[in-house]
Amino acid sequence: MESYCGIVTATPKSILVVGGGIVGLTSAWRLAREGYRVSVVDPAPGRGATWAAAGMIAPHAEVAPGEGANFELQRQALSAWQLLSNELAAVVERRIEIGVTGTVLTGWDAGDRRLVEQFRLVATGFGVNSALARRESHPEIFAGLSDRISSGLLLDGDAWLDPDEAVSVLCQGLTTVGVEFITQKVHTIEGDRSGVRVHFDAGSQSADVGILATGAFGLPHGATPTGEHAVRPVRGMTVRIDGIDRSNAPTLRCFVRGRPFYMVSRPGGYCVIGASSEERxxxxxxxxxxxxxLRDALDVVPEIETSTLLETRVGLRPASTNLEPFLEVWPERRWAWSSGHFRHGVTLAPLTSRDVVGFVNEMTK
Ligand SMILES: Cc1cc2nc3c(=O)[nH]c(=O)nc-3n(C[C@H](O)[C@H](O)[C@H](O)COP(=O)(O)OP(=O)(O)OC[C@H]3O[C@@H](n4cnc5c(N)ncnc54)[C@H](O)[C@@H]3O)c2cc1C
Structure with a gap:
């Protein structure tokens, strides 16, 4: 039995993780912690949907009719991320900062305020506590917002992290504990009871078990989905700006002319505003x-006018048929396919990684 930085490697079986988005990286981390020899294969780790994500861990602001199971899962995500951040900090002395600021949900016009009220009723049905905050009683929350917005719904317990930072700390942690990165696109996979193999332009690699964590991207040749699950891309754009620090205030969400708008603010003035959502x-x-x-953003937060536009980013949310994540296993081929995280992949990744470990343990016992 070997031990490295307190990580016990009792089972030197090898695992291939195809896809180094937030789902693949957290799975690789959990597998490495379990003592597996892990390789991550991705031409550009962290540059899929994870790259565009705002990083909200916001179960309370994300309640939606018909998504009860997903909501219960999301409620476990904050502590899973805090644990993961602590584990990584013990190895690389860098932490994934997690801000637990809650959310304030507001509406721009009368129709939007009706949407807030509809949301409140759904949230109450999910057992979410919300409180009405008014500008007079909570001036710090409404500072910098349009005068038109005089009240909002406060939702406690929602949080955020920076996906760029999460990817960076995870990659550093993975490299430190010996996880291999192969920056190649896998075009074909194989597998049978004796093990798995992937092929890419520069060669191929074998292992005992394989995980496909390719988000909304198409599966490589040789994958054998059962047909029970399908993933479609739901495209989203976020805009990064610099110059407004609301990081001590609840994350801002607003319905604007019927569209959802959010602004996630980090210490120092870096903000992510978003997001578009299209079935393409x-x-x-x-x-x-x-x-x-930008029009919605400027209406709701007029001071954005003098902030600096840093970047626009686009990503494809991997949406499953029932909008829930899944782990589809092909035990006779020693592969599992983890996808379908849709709007909540950053939130749910550390929980998904536990299911991935369960599958791998089963395959290697
Ligand atoms: C605009 C936007 C905002 C979002 N905001 C949030 C948010 O605030 N909170 C939240 O929880 N979620 C959010 N999401 C959702 C979240 O980003 C996704 O659910 C999550 O990133 C999915 O992670 P993933 O690892 O499955 O996929 P991805 O991040 O897409 O990673 C898949 C990886 O697989 C690799 N890959 C694909 N095919 C191959 C191949 N053949 N060989 C090798 N590698 C391959 C790709 O290069 C990529 O790196 C948002 C998404 C978008 C688009």
Missing amino acids: SGPLIEVGELQRL
């Missing part, structure tokens, strides 16, 4: 799409 793929940003988001 494609990396290009239409001028009108950007204009709509």
Whole structure:
């Protein structure tokens, strides 16, 4: 039995993780902690949907009719992320900062305020506590917002992290504990009871068990989905700006002319505003799409006018048929496919990684 930085490697079986988004990286971390020899294969780790994500861990602001199971799962996510952040800090002396600021949900016009009220009723049905905050009683929450917005719904316990930071700390942690990164796109996979193999342009690699964590991207050749699950891309754009620090206030969400708008603020003035949502793929940003988001942002937070535009990002949310994540296992081929995290992949990744470990343990016992 070997031990490295307190991590026990009792089972030197090898695992291939295809896809180094937040789901693949957290799975790789949990597998490495369990003592497996892990390789992550991805031409650009962290540059899929994870790259565009705002990083909200916001079960209370995300309640939606019909998504009860997902909501219960999301409620466990904050402590799972805190644990993961502590584990990584013990290895790389860097922490994934997690801000537990809650959410304030507001509406721009009368129709939008009705949407807030509808949301409140759904949230109450889910057992979520919310409180009405008014500008007079909570000036710090409404500072910098349009005068038109005089009240909002406060939702406790929601949090955020920075996906860029999470990817960076995870990659550093994984490298430190000996996880291999192969920066290649896998075009074919194979597998049978004796093990798995992946093929990429520069060669191939074998292992005992394989995990496909390719988000909304198409599966490599040789994958054998049962047909029980399917994933479709739901495209989203976020805009990064600098110059407004609301990191001590609840994360801002607002319905604006019927569209959802959010602004996640981090210490120092870095903010993510978002997000568009369309049932299509494609990396290009239409001028009108950007204009709509910025118009909503400027209406709700007028001081954005003097902030600096840093970057626009696009990602494909991996949406399953029932909008819930899944782990589809192909035991006779020693592969499992983890996807379908849709709007909540950052939130749910550390929980998914436990299911991945369960599958791998089963395959290697
Ligand atoms: C605009 C936007 C905002 C979002 N905001 C939030 C949020 O605030 N909170 C939240 O919880 N979630 C959010 N999400 C959702 C979240 O980003 C996704 O659910 C999550 O990133 C999915 O992670 P993943 O690892 O499954 O996929 P991805 O991050 O897409 O990673 C898949 C990886 O697989 C790799 N890959 C694909 N095919 C192959 C192959 N053949 N060989 C090798 N590698 C391959 C890709 O290069 C990629 O790195 C948001 C998404 C978007 C688009």
